[in-house]
Amino acid sequence: MCKLEYYALMPKGEGRKVVLTASAGEMSDYKLNPFLAFLGSFPKTVFPLWMLRKYWYPPLETNSDRTAKYAPYGLRKVEAALLDNGFDESDIATAHPRDLDSFVGKETKVIGVSTMDPLGIGYVSLTYSSLIGGEPINAIEFRKLMENECFGRRHVKTIVGGSGAWQLGYESTRNRFPIDCVVIGEGEKAVPELFWKAIKGEKLPSVVHSNTSKNEKIPTIKNPAIYGCVEISRGCGRNCQFCSPTMRHRRFFSLSKIMKEVEVNVKGGSEMIILNTEDFLLYKAENKDFMPNREAVLKLFERVASYPGVRFIQPAHMSLAPVVLDRVLIRELSEILIEFSWTKDNGKPYVTAETGIETGSARLIREYMAGKPLPFKPEDWPDLVVESLGVLNDNRWFPLATLLLGLPRETEEDTIKTLELVDDLHKYKVFFVPLLFLPLKECFLGDKRRADLRLFSGAQKELFARCWEHNARVWGASLLKRKATRFPLMWSMAFLYCAYYRWTSRKDFFHWLILRLYQADRSY
Numbered sequence: 001m002c003k004l005e006y007y008a009l010m011p012k013g014e015g016r017k018v019v020l021t022a023s024a025g026e027m028s029d030y031k032l033n034p035f036l037a038f039l040g041s042f043p044k045t046v047f048p049l050w051m052l053r054k055y056w057y058p059p060l061e062t063n064s065d066r067t068a069k070y071a072p073y074g075l076r077k078v079e080a081a082l083l084d085n086g087f088d089e090s091d092i093a094t095a096h097p098r099d100l101d102s103f104v105g106k107e108t109k110v111i112g113v114s115t116m117d118p119l120g121i122g123y124v125s126l127t128y129s130s131l132i133g134g135e136p137i138n139a140i141e142f143r144k145l146m147e148n149e150c151f152g153r154r155h156v157k158t159i160v161g162g163s164g165a166w167q168l169g170y171e172s173t174r175n176r177f178p179i180d181c182v183v184i185g186e187g188e189k190a191v192p193e194l195f196w197k198a199i200k201g202e203k204l205p206s207v208v209h210s211n212t213s214k215n216e217k218i219p220t221i222k223n224p225a226i227y228g229c230v231e232i233s234r235g236c237g238r239n240c241q242f243c244s245p246t247m248r249h250r251r252f253f254s255l256s257k258i259m260k261e262v263e264v265n266v267k268g269g270s271e272m273i274i275l276n277t278e279d280f281l282l283y284k285a286e287n288k289d290f291m292p293n294r295e296a297v298l299k300l301f302e303r304v305a306s307y308p309g310v311r312f313i314q315p316a317h318m319s320l321a322p323v324v325l326d327r328v329l330i331r332e333l334s335e336i337l338i339e340f341s342w343t344k345d346n347g348k349p350y351v352t353a354e355t356g357i358e359t360g361s362a363r364l365i366r367e368y369m370a371g372k373p374l375p376f377k378p379e380d381w382p383d384l385v386v387e388s389l390g391v392l393n394d395n396r397w398f399p400l401a402t403l404l405l406g407l408p409r410e411t412e413e414d415t416i417k418t419l420e421l422v423d424d425l426h427k428y429k430v431f432f433v434p435l436l437f438l439p440l441k442e443c444f445l446g447d448k449r450r451a452d453l454r455l456f457s458g459a460q461k462e463l464f465a466r467c468w469e470h471n472a473r474v475w476g477a478s479l480l481k482r483k484a485t486r487f488p489l490m491w492s493m494a495f496l497y498c499a500y501y502r503w504t505s506r507k508d509f510f511h512w513l514i515l516r517l518y519q520a521d522r523s524y
Helices: 034-041 049-056 073-083 097-102 123-132 137-146 191-199 255-267 294-305 321-325 327-340 362-368 378-394 412-424 458-480 483-501 503-522
Strands: 018-022 092-094 110-114 157-161 181-185 207-210 229-231 272-276 312-315 343-345 348-350 354-358 400-405 431-436
Touching: 018 073, 018 097, 034 123, 034 137, 049 137, 073 092, 073 110, 073 191, 110 191, 123 431, 157 191, 181 191, 229 255, 255 272, 255 294, 272 294, 294 312, 294 327, 312 327, 321 327, 321 378, 327 348, 327 378, 362 378, 362 412, 378 412, 400 412, 400 458, 412 458, 431 458
Parallel strands: 018 092, 018 110, 110 157, 157 181, 181 207, 229 272, 272 312, 354 400, 400 431
Antiparallel strands: 343 348
């Protein structure tokens, strides 16, 4: 498919005053698989872009006027903030990149863009582009979006925001694109004023750091979000020094507000509801000890599960300490979520969510993430991880867990502690995602040096390989049986080929990694 065909040129008219969009990779639901969206952080090394767009992240259906029927949740929040602050629905169009020419015309004053990883330097992108080589798909799609002729017109301002907007905070990177203003932080408070300035033709600030929005100022979405996303809380409060959401205090949305967004999504045609949060097990946990509020959590999930039209429920993120603190909560949640699961292992449904193990070193826990095990102590962390995953597996919860390699001042002994923890988990159903440490600009460790694969010690390389060896051994057979995961697995094999191809620069590591995964593959 050629570029002209992909960004289909539609008859030009007067246009809408405000047009909202995101890159092609973010305007898709990856065939209703939210975890496959992570693969957008991998480099485009093997398959041509047209093939990925058609088979991997195809455009979603549109409304009769070609506006997007579903859009990223953050974009829907911007849309709602504008509608709540004087904009008329007829003035706004939320559209897929291929349809921009349908809505950008003489009357258009501002294009709003949401982005999660515009430069491809997020945790997953940095790790696997360093390993494989090449530009991450997310970065390619953002660049392709900004090359669209709709941007850069003299009478049209471009405002960019989203969780990846921090990457465009520097003038040198921002000037690579036709961007007038970048909004960093929670945008509900700042966005309406900025868009009104753009409408009036006033000069926009290059960068706006938006403060935390009060709950009553955060609007309810008016149109359905991709995956039926609904936000139940913001912030975490555990203060991990490498992660920006954890440094924000916890705020919870009322059950009535949550159910209004569930209603919007279901009426719009969504059968899945993703409960977006940093820790769904701590919903309405107002205490300082991070003790779960069992009654509130169960009431939330029961209400969502009982809403007519909801077929699937996917909680987003969780921490591990609450699992040990309230095993009854996990058991009772399982009774609800198993029935609404969209994932299966050997034909049986299971529950999954993202969590962070990060390290097996109590020293690193104490230094960089002392709040992670609360109310337990840093020294309890390795045993807590093993115990919590045991509880989760017993209730058919199989989480996706990140590990951070190359934290500042990480020693060989620290890495060995993490290796020992991974070994202790060898019988557990968990999908490990090893990541290189990245100093996010907004975090306490933002001025530290990022981890470099070329400087990895023998133990760090062993840890990286052992994580993926575990994944191949534990998950390989069941994933190969599922039609929905065969293509990603084929892509993963292509990834190994690319690793092999790059032996000239990192021969020993890639040779060893491929052999390890090959041996794990043969084990099933």
